[in-house]
Amino acid sequence: MVYVFTKKAASLKSVFPKNTDFLSTPLSKHSPDSGDITYIDISGLSDAELKKVITQIKKTCKDSLWGIIDPKGSVKDVSSLFFEGASDYLGAGLLKSSKGMDAKRLKDVLQWRRIYASAASVDNADKSAGSSDSSGFLKSGIKLPAASSFPGWKKMQTGKSMPFYLLFCSLQGKVSLDSRLGEKVLSQVHKRFASLLVNSLKEADGLLWVDTGKDFLFLLPPRAKSAEAAIKACMGMIVASPLLVLESLGVTIPANFVFALHYGSINYKPPGKTGTVVSDAVNSVFHLGAKKAEPGRLTISGELPDVTVPKSCQDLFIPFGEYEGRKIWQTKKFSYAKAWL
Numbered sequence: 001m002v003y004v005f006t007k008k009a010a011s012l013k014s015v016f017p018k019n020t021d022f023l024s025t026p027l028s029k030h031s032p033d034s035g036d037i038t039y040i041d042i043s044g045l046s047d048a049e050l051k052k053v054i055t056q057i058k059k060t061c062k063d064s065l066w067g068i069i070d071p072k073g074s075v076k077d078v079s080s081l082f083f084e085g086a087s088d089y090l091g092a093g094l095l096k097s098s099k100g101m102d103a104k105r106l107k108d109v110l111q112w113r114r115i116y117a118s119a120a121s122v123d124n125a126d127k128s129a130g131s132s133d134s135s136g137f138l139k140s141g142i143k144l145p146a147a148s149s150f151p152g153w154k155k156m157q158t159g160k161s162m163p164f165y166l167l168f169c170s171l172q173g174k175v176s177l178d179s180r181l182g183e184k185v186l187s188q189v190h191k192r193f194a195s196l197l198v199n200s201l202k203e204a205d206g207l208l209w210v211d212t213g214k215d216f217l218f219l220l221p222p223r224a225k226s227a228e229a230a231i232k233a234c235m236g237m238i239v240a241s242p243l244l245v246l247e248s249l250g251v252t253i254p255a256n257f258v259f260a261l262h263y264g265s266i267n268y269k270p271p272g273k274t275g276t277v278v279s280d281a282v283n284s285v286f287h288l289g290a291k292k293a294e295p296g297r298l299t300i301s302g303e304l305p306d307v308t309v310p311k312s313c314q315d316l317f318i319p320f321g322e323y324e325g326r327k328i329w330q331t332k333k334f335s336y337a338k339a340w341l
Contacts, residue, residue, distance in 0.1 A: 168289030260289035
């Protein structure tokens with residue numbers, strides 16, 4: 001059964017199947033069965049109200065699926081919804097299309113969530129690799145500097161040398177996006193991707209430092225909480241990649257995100273004034289991200305501080321051999337209901 005909580009049922013009845021039940025009762029009194037999916041319209045909600053709704057729907061639908069209806073596209077970080085446990089997101093693009101929520105899409109939502117709930121099954125190679133070297137995970141001996149050493153981006157002095165986390169971000173398709181999308185379309189996709197990344201990495205205090213026109217490099221403060229927030233943001237985007245690539249980036253061909261995380265010292269310069277950056281750390285993260293990392297995974301360098309990956313996330317990583325003399329790890333590969341990438 002499909003349930004929809006909304007104050008504007010009339011405008012949504014053409015989007016959902018005829019057997020959809022539109023409700024006006026309090027969400028707290030809703031009792032869905034395990035095979036049901038519940039959608040809630042968040043039109044007009046403030047950020048604080050949205051947080052309360054997410055908390056309630058997670059409680060109400062703890063044993064069933066739920067999704068968000070966002071007619072105005074007010075959610076800037078769609079991936080965060082999936083990280084909270086959402087199974088679907090209906091943005092302005094889908095709501096305005098003639099297709100609507102047909103039976104096929106509902107079936108895909110149910111199948112996708114089953115796979116996600118089963119811990120995003122990985123192939124046998126990943127499983128065997130993941131159990132071979134878990135005891136030596138990220139024991140670099142590198143320590144983070146005192147929290148007071150980072151003054152904040154607005155107070156960072158040009159030319160000052162200090163360590164940062166460096167996060168490489170890219171979008172790659174099963175075939176080259178350059179060969180499938182026109183120059184103007186690629187330019188728009190690039191801008192949307194930048195916006196998505198900036199919003200997703202806010203909690204990590206990420207700074208968009210270098211934009212190559214194809215890839216991005218973010219600087220993160222040398223703090224454990226920033227690294228943890230960035231790792232969770234990357235994982236959230238990867239989990240939700242089919243929807244984000246289509247809805248947020250407007251790309252209709254298979255593509256996925258590439259992330260690589262490294263750590264090292266640089267001579268700081270403000271964004272837009274970096275010129276030609278000469279740094280072993282910068283070269284290393286670009287090489288790792290562009291030449292070694294795989295789409296649909298977060299790849300991390302063995303030269304990260306020991307506290308970088310929280311224990312709650314360590315089981316997601318498996319050894320990925322060595323690259324440029326460093327051990328590296330990558331997250332397990334998510335499987336989707338349909339071949340994606």
